[in-house]
Amino acid sequence: DAGVIQSPRHEVTEMGQEVTLRCKPISGHDYLFWYRQTMMRGLELLIYFNNNVPIDDSGMPEDRFSAKMPNASFSTLKIQPSEPRDSAVYFCASSLRGVVNNEQFFGPGTRLTVL
């Protein structure tokens, strides 16, 4: 398995533009997570899905952020309009609920810079 795939790896955009980040989880995993990582706030959980259904979106900063999971193999995180303070590395992770552990497998991340 190729692991969690994220695209793009780097995104530079101007304030006010729409940004869409993409994620392909590991095949068979039924949980998908979106995280944001910054120096100031560390690694923050934004939202997670179970079987394509959003379970907890309490970490989504504001209405400018939205996430969808139309099927088991694809998810998007959209920011519209983007602002400079959204600059961060965004990680997608997936997991298979198990008895032993809840290990999350992280993708390589998307580094977003909003100018």
Added chain:
Amino acid sequence: GESVGLHLPTLSVQEGDNSIINCAYSNSASDYFIWYKQESGKGPQFIIDIRSNMDKRQGQRVTVLLNKTVKHLSLQIAATQPGDSAVYFCAENTGGFKTIFGAGTRLFVKA
């Protein structure tokens, strides 16, 4: 509120020595704890986990200790190698999958 914090933001050790990374958590209801390793330019990678009904768990060169009395978690790395240089995060779950990560500790291994 719920939080996971680290005592030491950076740790520098000599190659071959043992490393100990500490973590404090505040939510007594947390029942599952994980250590992740993050190398530069990569996403966090699972190292080892422990459930609240245990106080020690060992893996390959790593040991996690859990002290629920003082809400403290530690990661011990034996015979630290240059490849262990990374940022280490502790994380906690309070039932379910909502994971709260600590601030992270950067480990430097001197050759």
